[in-house]
Amino acid sequence: MPSVRVERRLAAIMVADIVAYSRLIETDEARTLAAIRVLRSEVLDPLIADHRGRIVKLMGDGAIVEFGSVVDAVACAVAVQEGVTVHQQEVPPESRIVFRLGINVGDVVVEGGDLLGDGVNIAARLEALAEPGGICIADAVQKQLAGKTGFAFEDIGERTLRNIAQPVRVWGWAKEPARAAASTPLPVPDRPSIAVLPFDNLSGQLEETYFSDGITEDIVTGLAHFRSLFVIARNSSFAFRGKATTLAEIGRQLGVSYLVEGSVRRAGARVRITAQLIEAATGAHLWAERYDRSIDDVFTVQDEVAQTIVSTLVGRIEDARLQQSLRKPTTSLAAYDCLLRGMAHFRSDADTANQQALEMFEKAVALDPRYAVAHSYLAFVKVVLHGHAAAPTEVLDAAFTEAKHAIELDPLESRCDRILSTICLYRREYDMAEQYLRRAFDLNPNDADGLIMKGRLLAFRGRPEEALVCLEAARRLNPLHFRWYDVHFGIALYSLRRFAEAAQAFKQMTLPSSWSSARLAACYAQLERTAEAQVAVAEVLRLQPEFSTAEYMRKSVLLERADDRELLREGLIKAGLPA
Incomplete structure (x- = not known):
């Protein structure tokens, strides 16, 4: 009998699986299936096409995708996880669609449009090892990535995979490599x-x-x-x-x-x-x-x-x-739950996050009227919803009254003083802002957010050198800090006329606003980098078509010293922003 020729080829295989698919379907089948269709059309399919991938097989809870290049497969996987995270931000946590991804490269058997063999099976086993929202790749994939991408994967070690004869060394995606590892160890402080x-x-x-x-x-x-x-x-x-x-x-x-x-x-x-x-x-x-x-x-x-x-x-x-x-805790667990949920929303970048946080903080206060921290965050989120420093006077006054009440409820909770300090700053009451911030720091000297706020206040008050000392100390206390820390470095560096460094700081904002884009435009203008200044100006006007420098300086700029204000105004005008 003539032998049957088996078609084989080398391919990079990505296997995707939805976390807790059965639970999602059981909870709300129609909503889950509709959400998966939307996610496919808006995120997965475009990204797979952009990275020259081919969907081999679709299952209810996942997919198998073929790529001709390992680099394309890994780049697509990272883009998918990041894209899905952004897409699902506004979805309640219990209903979010989250993927695990596994990638292998190897010989596969071609049957019609399907792919078979250990090359596919190993990718499926790797997917099962990944954390929700994570990616696991085989050692063979990692070796081919060397020097070709900026993606960082950490060695998880050898794993014995089900129905695979030889152990496979597995690597896991490090989502923030630049901040997750340091080239040299940080010095250990003298104190514990x-x-x-x-x-x-x-x-x-x-x-x-x-x-x-x-x-x-x-x-x-x-x-x-x-x-x-x-x-x-x-x-x-x-x-x-x-x-x-x-x-x-x-x-x-x-x-x-x-x-x-x-x-x-x-x-x-x-x-x-x-x-x-x-x-x-x-x-x-x-x-x-x-x-x-x-x-x-x-x-x-x-x-x-x-x-x-x-x-x-x-x-x-x-x-x-x-x-x-020790902080005085609330006696109501329901109120505590609401505060935690509110904080989770408040830290999110979703468009509706602040409104959702407001609702949770209101519930916490209603359940426990003596819950000091909940009162403080409720006061602050109201100000944030009205534009931070640009909030109307009546909003700032009401927030001040509520935040002051929080301190009366719990005079030992440093976060209450820190939040009241920020509200005072927004009211342009600089001495009072410094008074409450000093008290917050006395109560909790290891609060990195409090230290960054101290640096911010010093920068606004015209003491940028002192500000940088505080900001650096905060960065040491919180080495994997939030991106918004960098903005305060930018304020101090701009006042010191270190415009290039200030521009780098303002560029760290993950979600640029008209406020930060205007600052960036001023930096580029002072550096006479005209083309980049024009790009930043265009972004300002896209986000806020009615932008005017005069209104920006009046409502949103908190610089106390006249020379600092004039230096910023000069940069904004020089950049070409409307007067």
């Missing part, structure tokens, strides 16, 4: 230094992550009250969530001696919190504890965890001092 890693959510529901994150954040806040500790900011330690990074490497990247890790399991009326204190360099466990409590006792649990860690690190601390330092 600590980072609290995000506690694992073991509740079985993805949407419950906000609760475990809130527990973690409150432990960070409790520890940061102590002057004797150097505490890394929340979002720097959270950058390591889901990454295969050793504890020693995390300690090296953050410049700390100690790490705290743990988990939260919330079921019905009970909550179990586990926590461990670890020496970063050796991985040695110095202390571990488990707390089983009624959900009503969750705040007591948080305080106990913070107290025990502190006593392990710095010795015996007097109870009186401890009670003065």
Whole structure:
């Protein structure tokens, strides 16, 4: 009998799978299927076409895609994950569509339009190893990427894959390589230094992550009250969530001696919190504890965890001092839930995020009228919704009254003073803003956001050199800082006439606004980089067609010193913005 010739070819294969597809379908089949169709037409299909991919097979919960190039396959995968994240921002967490992606390169068998063989099977197994929103690639893919892209993947190690004879070395996508790793270790401070890693959510529901994150954040806040500790900011330690990074490497990247890790399991009326204190360099466990409590006792649990860690690190601390330092918690868990949800919205870039945050903060205050932090954030988000410093006088006055009330409710909560300081700044009450910010810093010297606000205020008050010292200190305390930190560097650098550095700072904004684009235009104009200034001016006018320099200076510019204001006005006019 004549032999049947099998057609083979070398291909890069990407396998995509929707996380928790069965749960989404069970909850709302029609909505889920409609949402998948929209996501395909608006994100997946265009990106696959842009990267010269071919959809081999579509399943209800995923797809198999073929590429002729490894670089195209990986670039497409990264673009898909980033595009899906943006597309789903406004969708409630419990209804979001999230993908896992796996990529392999190898020999595949061609049958009609289908592809078969280990090359496809390995890609499917790699997809199953990826974190939600993540990408796993085979070692063969990683080797072909070397020097060809800026994407960073971390070595997860060898894995034995189901029905695959030989182990495969797996690499996972590092979403923010520039901020997730440092070329040299950060120096460890003289005083005890600590980072609290995000506690694992073991509740079985993805949407419950906000609760475990809130527990973690409150432990960070409790520890940061102590002057004797150097505490890394929340979002720097959270950058390591889901990454295969050793504890020693995390300690090296953050410049700390100690790490705290743990988990939260919330079921019905009970909550179990586990926590461990670890020496970063050796991985040695110095202390571990488990707390089983009624959900009503969750705040007591948080305080106990913070107290025990502190006593392990710095010795015996007097109870009186401890009670003065720890934040006063609300007695209403429902209000606490609302605050956490509001904070999650407030940190989001979604168009409706601030309005959703407002609704959550209002609920928190209604449930617990004495919840100081909720009052503070409610006051602040109202101002933000009306344009920050450009908010009408009556909005700023009402926000001031509410934020002042929050301090009366809890005089030891530094965030209340920090928020009131910002509202005073927006009211152009500079001395009062500095007074409240100084008090916030006294209450919590390890608050990186408070330190960045101090640097911002010094820049606005005409002391840019001092501002840069504070801003650099904040960046050290929070090495994986939010992009908005950079804006405040730009304000100080512009006043120092270091226009090129200021331009780089303003360019870090992930979502450019007319405010930041105008500043960028002024930088380029002062540097006589006319073409780039014109691009920035066009962006300003696209975002705000009625823009005028006079109104911008009057409503949105908080520079106190006349010389600084004139220098900025000069740059805006020189850039070609309407007077």
